[in-house]
Amino acid sequence: MSRKVGFFTTLLVLGLTTLAMAAEAGSAEKVEGLRFFMYSAIAAGFGIAIAAFGTGLAQGIAIKSSVEGVARNPEASGKITVTMMIGLAMIESLCIYALVIALILIYANPVSKLIQGFVGMA
Template sequence: MRKPLFVAMLTMAFVCIAGAAFAAEGIASVVATTSWAAAIGMGIAAGACGIGQGMGLKGACEGTARNPEAGGKITVTLILGLAFIESLSIYALVVALILLFANPLIGNVVGH
């Protein structure tokens, strides 16, 4: 029951934020909106990746505690998994930097 409620509340929050973003006018509001979008997106990505890495580390510690002989294989798998999770936050950083510095909307607004 908790998960559908969380998804519904998160969807409503995004809908409310999107309305305010689309109502903005002028170059200053476009820059401010993209700055906020980049900051919020990077914050969500970093937080979610941190939670994922913590859960992965928890599982690896529990697995090693249950079967110490498999510690080497668990460590290799853990490091590979952490690298994949961290790459997601790096992708979010790249998207945030594109929003901030190579935004096509800002070029179109300035050109007119």
């Protein structure tokens, strides 16, 4: 199964390179616009990666501490669980905010016209 997937993936990539080489050369403005979009997408990807790493780390620490608290004091498990759930929701909201910012960078970049004017494309 793995060899078939690798073979067909290689075949697909090689097939797409012929389409890329057959495309006509674009103007400098199109190339700069594409480069700006590419850098925006890379920045959005790094932002999501850092946010997901921090979120996973924080959630793991929160759950570890919650389990230790319940192990020490089983009678307080209800309060600890509720507090943990609220904390996990707050931690997860940070990653969701990073996702929203990344989507804004990719699809509705508010500073794209300003940067294009600065570069001389507008």
